[in-house]
Amino acid sequence: MNKLWIVTFETFLRQIKSWSFVALILGPFIIFGISMGAGYVSYNGAESGSDIAVISKETAMREQFIKANKDDVNQKITTVSAAKKAVNKNKLAGYLVLKTNKNQATATYHGTSSIDSSLKTKVLTFTSQIQQQLNYAKAGMTLEQVQQLQQQPAFKEKISKKTGTAKTAKLISFWVTVIMVYTILVTYTGITAQEIASEKGTKIMEIIFSSTTASKYFIGKILGVLLVILTQILIYLIGGWGGYLIAQKASMTKDIMEQYHTLINSVLHNLLSVNLVFLLLGVVIYTILAAFSGALVTKAEDASKAAQPVTMLSMLAFFVTFPFQNNLDAVAVKILSYVPFFSSYFMPMRVINSEAGPVEISISLLILVLSIVLLTFYISKIYQGLMLQTDDSSFWKRFKRGLSYNK
Amino acid sequence: MLEVKHVSKEFKTVKALNDINFTVKNGQILGLIGQNGAGKSTTFHSILDFLQYDGEITWENEPITNNVFDQIGYLPEERSLMPKLTVEQQIVYLARLKNRPAKEIRPKIDEWLKKFAVKGSKKDKIKSLSKGNQQKVQLICTMIHDPKLIILDEPFSGLDPVNADLLKQAIFEAKKKGAAIIFSSHDMENVEELCDKLVMLKNGEIVLDGTVSDVRNSFGKTHLFVTTDWTKEQLEQLPQVSSVVVRDPNKYLLELADEKAGNEIFEKLTDGKYIEEFSQQPPSLNEIFRMKAGVINE
Numbered sequence: 001m002n003k004l005w006i007v008t009f010e011t012f013l014r015q016i017k018s019w020s021f022v023a024l025i026l027g028p029f030i031i032f033g034i035s036m037g038a039g040y041v042s043y044n045g046a047e048s049g050s051d052i053a054v055i056s057k058e059t060a061m062r063e064q065f066i067k068a069n070k071d072d073v074n075q076k077i078t079t080v081s082a083a084k085k086a087v088n089k090n091k092l093a094g095y096l097v098l099k100t101n102k103n104q105a106t107a108t109y110h111g112t113s114s115i116d117s118s119l120k121t122k123v124l125t126f127t128s129q130i131q132q133q134l135n136y137a138k139a140g141m142t143l144e145q146v147q148q149l150q151q152q153p154a155f156k157e158k159i160s161k162k163t164g165t166a167k168t169a170k171l172i173s174f175w176v177t178v179i180m181v182y183t184i185l186v187t188y189t190g191i192t193a194q195e196i197a198s199e200k201g202t203k204i205m206e207i208i209f210s211s212t213t214a215s216k217y218f219i220g221k222i223l224g225v226l227l228v229i230l231t232q233i234l235i236y237l238i239g240g241w242g243g244y245l246i247a248q249k250a251s252m253t254k255d256i257m258e259q260y261h262t263l264i265n266s267v268l269h270n271l272l273s274v275n276l277v278f279l280l281l282g283v284v285i286y287t288i289l290a291a292f293s294g295a296l297v298t299k300a301e302d303a304s305k306a307a308q309p310v311t312m313l314s315m316l317a318f319f320v321t322f323p324f325q326n327n328l329d330a331v332a333v334k335i336l337s338y339v340p341f342f343s344s345y346f347m348p349m350r351v352i353n354s355e356a357g358p359v360e361i362s363i364s365l366l367i368l369v370l371s372i373v374l375l376t377f378y379i380s381k382i383y384q385g386l387m388l389q390t391d392d393s394s395f396w397k398r399f400k401r402g403l404s405y406n407k
Numbered sequence: 408m409l410e411v412k413h414v415s416k417e418f419k420t421v422k423a424l425n426d427i428n429f430t431v432k433n434g435q436i437l438g439l440i441g442q443n444g445a446g447k448s449t450t451f452h453s454i455l456d457f458l459q460y461d462g463e464i465t466w467e468n469e470p471i472t473n474n475v476f477d478q479i480g481y482l483p484e485e486r487s488l489m490p491k492l493t494v495e496q497q498i499v500y501l502a503r504l505k506n507r508p509a510k511e512i513r514p515k516i517d518e519w520l521k522k523f524a525v526k527g528s529k530k531d532k533i534k535s536l537s538k539g540n541q542q543k544v545q546l547i548c549t550m551i552h553d554p555k556l557i558i559l560d561e562p563f564s565g566l567d568p569v570n571a572d573l574l575k576q577a578i579f580e581a582k583k584k585g586a587a588i589i590f591s592s593h594d595m596e597n598v599e600e601l602c603d604k605l606v607m608l609k610n611g612e613i614v615l616d617g618t619v620s621d622v623r624n625s626f627g628k629t630h631l632f633v634t635t636d637w638t639k640e641q642l643e644q645l646p647q648v649s650s651v652v653v654r655d656p657n658k659y660l661l662e663l664a665d666e667k668a669g670n671e672i673f674e675k676l677t678d679g680k681y682i683e684e685f686s687q688q689p690p691s692l693n694e695i696f697r698m699k700a701g702v703i704n705e
Contacts, residue, residue, distance in 0.1 A: 204488060209457060
């Protein structure tokens with residue numbers, strides 16, 4: 001097997017077998033699982049313990065109340081004694097007795113604590129309506145008169161559903177994209193710098209470079225890390241797809257999924273597009289820079305320091321997007337969407353908002369790819385020198401001596 | 408054969424190597440000696456193509472590049488392995504980088520661990536091994552792929568005499584198989600015992616070059632080892648004796664200003680009587696090293 005692939009697979013296998021990678025992968029699924037579990041428990045808990053029973057001798061009135069408030073009512077309980085038992089067993093929050101007496105509607109709530117305020121409003125609204133019906137009947141008003149009295153002022157709100165959803169989808173897509181790019185970048189720049197610096201710290205590089213060229217080794221390392229990133233993204237895509245399918249069928253989330261179907265599809269469309277390519281290439285260019293940073297330290301324990309300039313650059317690009325999310329016409333946005341290290345944030349932002357055409361996207365991608373190639377070429381040239389400098393002299397001295405090893 | 412021809416290397420204003428020339432034939436061991444900073448590691452780095460240098464270095468008449476790397480076994484001065492790998496993973500990984508398939512190397516591992524008396528199993532993590540055992544695993548990584556050119560930078564440092572003997576045995580075996588071996592050491596006894604040739608560097612220049620006996624003899628047989636009942640003061644009065652060192656009671660080492668005085672001293676000391684020890688020898692490699700190093704310091 002080519003030595004480049006030996007280095008690639010060794011790096012890949014070592015990373016994916018590590019506990020930190022397993023934790024990195026499982027973390028979001030565990031958090032998702034816990035929140036789903038908590039939601040399910042509270043959903044079921046709410047179903048049993050916070051309902052009320054409605055008791056009334058007047059069947060029509062009871063049914064009318066239940067029809068209007070079916071989510072809050074346990075319909076199976078119809079008698080006071082059954083309701084009392086259920087309250088004692090904490091299966092009901094309380095029970096409501098509805099009746100009319102001498103043209104007056106009354107509602108009496110029996111419970112172990114005060115009635116829920118929103119339920120109280122619903123009960124009051126319902127009893128007001130009943131009382132109004134009784135009052136109209138007693139006054140002997142004609143249907144026309146009743147209708148006139150029921151006349152309400154008009155308030156209209158016109159929302160174009162399509163535009164509104166699209167705008168929300170863009171906003172969500174923007175945040176999901178930048179946070180995803182930022183998180184993956186910070187994670188992998190740290191991992192790469194740590195990997196390179198710890199190898200340099202073990203001083204094994206002389207043995208490695210007596211077996212293969214520095215450029216093959218460097219590219220192998222980068223490809224190895226890239227495979228790890230692809231693995232993570234693939235697992236998330238599969239996991240996300242599975243979650244999406246489950247959410248569509250689960251009773252707890254089914255309604256939400258149906259309600260926001262268009263929005264969710266728009267967000268997914270924005271994410272699973274050319275933006276994913278920008279994300280990947282962005283991670284690659286930052287990873288190369290992180291490898292370079294890792295090669296500049298002498299001890300493994302300094303690796304986190306080595307990753308700092310790269311993390312800072314990523315943070316800068318991340319935060320610079322904020323002021324521009326509602327101002328995509330700005331010249332700065334257009335320029336930064338072509339500048340490597342920034343374009344992975346800015347071009348997806350423009351793509352999401354349909355501000356960039358295929359030509360602009362292609363040019364930006366081309367610049368990014370060219371930068372990656374040039375950076376890889378240059379760093380692989382000086383990599384050997386940098387990795388063989390293990391003395392404790394100052395950063396610049398090491399850097400200069402590293403360059404003097406350049407062949 | 409390794410050929411180093413007119414190799415020079417400058418780091419800014421410092422001349423690390425100046426016109427270095429030597430050869431190491433297949434089946435030959437060359438000892439590279441010199442004080443710290445003399446240029447030994449720079450020589451190794453030049454041979455391994457880590458550095459850009461002036462001159463020419465060839466292995467079997469070919470420049471040393473990626474194509475030749477697979478034939479080289481290199482032990483750097485600083486001991487280094489990947490602590491999280493197991494012994495087997497480490498050995499196999501480095502051997503695969505030498506283009507040796509894992510299935511060829513794996514069956515050899517136990518045999519090599521036994522040869523170097525490594526305490527522990529091949530399934531143990533490198534970090535769980537003692538420093539000495541890690542060093543032995545590194546030596547195995549250097550030699551398990553049967554390299555044709557072996558470069559060992561201070562291989563004996565940190566090894567106790569028993570383990571040093573195991574290493575010597577492995578070096579002799581590689582020599583028998585026809586490998587060209589070059590190693591640096593500060594222990595002149597090892598150099599004297601192992602090397603067919605030696606090269607001494609000072610300030611990046613060769614100051615000694617040749618077989619061990621040639622180098623020693625070039626300094627003249629100025630050392631007299633005698634066992635006598637003469638006193639130290641009496642010995643100091645003998646002709647051409649520049650110093651007398653008491654080795655043991657009645658055992659002395661006389662340093663002569665002129666080796667020719669040996670005959671006259673022999674006559675005087677024996678004076679027709681039996682003498683237990685009289686041996687005229689050149690200075691030891693250690694003394695030559697000190698002598699040369701002293702010249703550097705002057």
